[in-house]
Amino acid sequence: MGVAIYLMALAVLLVGLYAVVAKKNIIKIILGLLILDYAVNLLLVLVGYRTGGAAPIRAPGQSPAEFAARSVDPLPQAMVLTSIVIGLGLTALMVALAVRLHEKYGTFDMSKIRRLKG
Amino acid sequence: MQAILPLLVALPLGVAFGVVIVAHVPRLGRLTTTLAVAAVLVNLVLAAATLGLGPMRLFIGGWGAGKTLGIELVCDGLSQLMLLTINLIALTAIIFAGAYMRRFTSPWLFDALFLLMTGAMNAVVLAGDLFNLFVFLEVAAIASYALVGFGCEAEELEASFKYLVLGTIGSAFILLGVTILYSVTGHLNMAMVHEAIQPVSGSPAVLLAAAALLGGLALKAAMVPFHAWLPDAHPSAPAPISAMLSGVLIKASGVYALARIVFNVLGPTIPYANVLMALGTASMVIGVFLAVGQWDFKRLLAYHSISQMGYVVLALGAAAGVTAGGGERWIAQLCLFGGLFHLFNHAAFKSLLFLSSGSIEQQAGSRQLKELGGLARRMPVTSFCCRVGALSIAGVPPFNGFFSKLIIIVALVLAGHPVLAALAVLVALMTLLSFIKVQRYALEGQPHAETAGPAAGTVREAPALMCVALAILAAVCLLAGLAMVPLRDRLFGPAGDALLGVLP
Amino acid sequence: MNGTPEHEGMTLVVRSTARLITGFIAVFGVYVALTGHVSPGGGFAGGVILAAAAVLVVLAFGRRAASALVTERTCHTWDAAGAMGFLVVAVLGYFVGGFFVNFLPVGRLHELVSGGMIPLANLAILVKVGAGLAGAFLALAAWRRLGPAAGRTEV
Numbered sequence: 101m102g103v104a105i106y107l108m109a110l111a112v113l114l115v116g117l118y119a120v121v122a123k124k125n126i127i128k129i130i131l132g133l134l135i136l137d138y139a140v141n142l143l144l145v146l147v148g149y150r151t152g153g154a155a156p157i158r159a160p161g162q163s164p165a166e167f168a169a170r171s172v173d174p175l176p177q178a179m180v181l182t183s184i185v186i187g188l189g190l191t192a193l194m195v196a197l198a199v200r201l202h203e204k205y206g207t208f209d210m211s212k213i214r215r216l217k218g
Numbered sequence: 219m220q221a222i223l224p225l226l227v228a229l230p231l232g233v234a235f236g237v238v239i240v241a242h243v244p245r246l247g248r249l250t251t252t253l254a255v256a257a258v259l260v261n262l263v264l265a266a267a268t269l270g271l272g273p274m275r276l277f278i279g280g281w282g283a284g285k286t287l288g289i290e291l292v293c294d295g296l297s298q299l300m301l302l303t304i305n306l307i308a309l310t311a312i313i314f315a316g317a318y319m320r321r322f323t324s325p326w327l328f329d330a331l332f333l334l335m336t337g338a339m340n341a342v343v344l345a346g347d348l349f350n351l352f353v354f355l356e357v358a359a360i361a362s363y364a365l366v367g368f369g370c371e372a373e374e375l376e377a378s379f380k381y382l383v384l385g386t387i388g389s390a391f392i393l394l395g396v397t398i399l400y401s402v403t404g405h406l407n408m409a410m411v412h413e414a415i416q417p418v419s420g421s422p423a424v425l426l427a428a429a430a431l432l433g434g435l436a437l438k439a440a441m442v443p444f445h446a447w448l449p450d451a452h453p454s455a456p457a458p459i460s461a462m463l464s465g466v467l468i469k470a471s472g473v474y475a476l477a478r479i480v481f482n483v484l485g486p487t488i489p490y491a492n493v494l495m496a497l498g499t500a501s502m503v504i505g506v507f508l509a510v511g512q513w514d515f516k517r518l519l520a521y522h523s524i525s526q527m528g529y530v531v532l533a534l535g536a537a538a539g540v541t542a543g544g545g546e547r548w549i550a551q552l553c554l555f556g557g558l559f560h561l562f563n564h565a566a567f568k569s570l571l572f573l574s575s576g577s578i579e580q581q582a583g584s585r586q587l588k589e590l591g592g593l594a595r596r597m598p599v600t601s602f603c604c605r606v607g608a609l610s611i612a613g614v615p616p617f618n619g620f621f622s623k624l625i626i627i628v629a630l631v632l633a634g635h636p637v638l639a640a641l642a643v644l645v646a647l648m649t650l651l652s653f654i655k656v657q658r659y660a661l662e663g664q665p666h667a668e669t670a671g672p673a674a675g676t677v678r679e680a681p682a683l684m685c686v687a688l689a690i691l692a693a694v695c696l697l698a699g700l701a702m703v704p705l706r707d708r709l710f711g712p713a714g715d716a717l718l719g720v721l722p
Numbered sequence: 723m724n725g726t727p728e729h730e731g732m733t734l735v736v737r738s739t740a741r742l743i744t745g746f747i748a749v750f751g752v753y754v755a756l757t758g759h760v761s762p763g764g765g766f767a768g769g770v771i772l773a774a775a776a777v778l779v780v781l782a783f784g785r786r787a788a789s790a791l792v793t794e795r796t797c798h799t800w801d802a803a804g805a806m807g808f809l810v811v812a813v814l815g816y817f818v819g820g821f822f823v824n825f826l827p828v829g830r831l832h833e834l835v836s837g838g839m840i841p842l843a844n845l846a847i848l849v850k851v852g853a854g855l856a857g858a859f860l861a862l863a864a865w866r867r868l869g870p871a872a873g874r875t876e877v
Binding site for chain 1 (some may be wrong): 287349353356357360363364367370371372373375376377378379380382383386387390393394397400401406450454
């Protein structure tokens with residue numbers, strides 16, 4: 101069980117990478133990049149998991165030692181929050197670029213957006 | 219001084235947002251560029267003030283060294299060198315941009331994004347833990363994606379999109395590497411990861427993390443075979459941004475991070491050294507071969523960036539190899555001196571060349587070498603500075619490029635890689651050839667009647683602000699070579715020692 | 723949608739509902755941000771909910787009618803103000819010892835007035851994220867499919 105879930109997260113990463121590499125539509129490439137980002141976030145959260153652990157919210161009256169012994173690791177969750185916000189900023193930029201590219205080139209097809217060569 | 223370290227980051231960020239507010243106040247719209255120049259100038263003064271103060275460490279929020287989870291800022295010799303480089307080049311670029319960006323209708327947007335990028339790069343070199351490094355790498359990268367496409371022409375948007383896709387893949391792999399390192403060691407602080415990793419440094423998990431990190435960072439540093447975004451992104455950006463990207467971004471987010479990770483986090487071992495040397499050699503050779511056939515001035519400069527970064531990474535790899543193989547420390551220090559000196563020099567002369575290409579493009583109307591010509595007479599200051607830059611990159615004494623390339627070649631021979639040293643000499647000769655071509659077509663001779671651009675007859679000198687920026691960089695190119703020994707004692711020596719772990 | 727170039731808003735049912743619940747959505751967003759130090763949420767989540775309220779206003783009433791409330795200029799200004807607020811909170815820490823050091827009383831766990839300066843930081847992030855996302859939506863919604871030659875030529 102332990103290894104299988106990490107392999108699943110890596111599989112999602114590979115799906116995202118495939119979409120970026122093999123697809124021609126800009127929107128599909130953007131979706132592939134998002135999937136790639138979220139796969140790494142998923143892996144990051146999984147790293148902090150502890151079997152049978154509780155959510156990292158300290159109940160009233162719980163001592164720090166008890167809290168540390170029972171909850172899942174909260175640090176990857178804080179890191180993932182930042183990473184999701186970074187992904188949001190990237191998404192906004194990517195979509196804006198896609199809209200502008202459509203306006204300039206008239207198409208969403210990456211194989212036609214090839215004016216820079218050499 | 220230690221307590222003021224965060225201001226090196228907070229000041230550009232704060233002024234970036236201040237620029238946005240000021241730009242929307244009805245009367246004060248013109249002030250934005252002045253604010254930006256002032257912020258970068260203050261930053262440069264602060265960065266210069268950190269020199270020679272020895273390594274400084276600061277835990278944000280007063281959390282103290284006992285707690286292992288805080289954000290730590292570390293300013294050792296290498297950070298001080300990078301801070302100086304980043305802020306100096308940023309100052310000249312923003313001075314240049316004061317005149318160059320008048321053609322756009324939203325200069326405040328440019329100033330805000332530029333300050334964000336500068337602040338984030340300062341934070342990258344000050345970061346003492348892996349996740350902070352990643353976050354500010356991303357901030358600088360996103361600001362640069364937006365700046366590359368700033369002019370919103372069709373080709374600029376295409377270049378920006380391509381750069382964005384490849385940059386995001388690189389960042390995802392960097393985060394993957396940080397994740398695996400966290401899962402193996404349980405720490406994010408670079409010093410603690412370094413200690414915790416020693417017992418398991420050969421294990422598959424650490425090797426996977428190293429592969430992901432090295433791959434992602436090599437993409438950020440535009441090493442071959444991950445270089446495909448650079449020849450499109452750097453020429454399409456406006457000239458001051460090309461100078462910043464080629465001059466500092468690939469160094470601060472690519473080469474600096476590579477050096478930190480390999481030397482200070484993972485520890486230099488023979489496999490990592492071989493990887494670095496392979497990446498460096500491939501970039502050096504392939505970059506210059508691809509550059510020789512280019513006729514677009516900025517694209518030629520972009521390919522040469524790949525090649526010169528190859529020199530730096532090759533020198534870093536040689537130093538890692540010497541350290542891992544148990545060789546003499548002074549040879550490793552010489553390799554590092556050569557590599558870091560070349561990093562600084564490349565920042566200076568590549569920014570000079572990109573800024574002068576911006577001047578030429580603005581005044582003469584074109585960047586194709588075949589359409590230019592005879593600029594030496596019509597634009598004396600710009601072509602003098604362009605000549606200084608071309609001689610520096612080609613490695614002609616007494617300019618700085620000669621000294622740094624010589625040191626790298628000698629260090630490679632001493633480290634036991636004579637073939638690589640011969641390749642470095644060959645690449646230097648081809649760089650010289652390429653820039654003789656640039657001089658001949660752009661600066662000398664007469665404008666070609668058939669292929670000349672529309673403004674060929676009426677070309678005048680660039681505005682004063684642009685010339686000032688060019689002159690500052692040309693002076694740096696000349697003085698850095700002549701002042702090599704004092705610079706080594708004060709600047710590059712401590713930087714190399716910080717990587718090797720030699721205590722001051 | 724209606725076929726006119728300027729989006730005119732939606733039907734009566736949508737508009738009445740939007741009038742009723744937009745305020746509640748905005749208040750909920752502020753609540754999530756302000757109690758970020760005692761329960762899950764915090765500045766970013768609150769900001770997203772606040773931006774959703776702004777997006778609802780623009781979608782339901784049309785961009786022209788909503789521009790009395792939400793324009794791109796106000797979004798830029800509040801965005802920058804939120805970020806400056808965060809930096810001000812961080813720099814105020816210098817008065818008590820260093821960058822980002824806590825200067826308010828920490829209080830007891832699980833109370834609303836606790837956690838030092840973290841609620842202030844959350845508030846600043848709420849403003850920044852809310853304004854930023856609403857501004858991004860407005861910037862993207864400004865484009866219409868008028869063909870490859872149209873549109874502004876600069877950022």
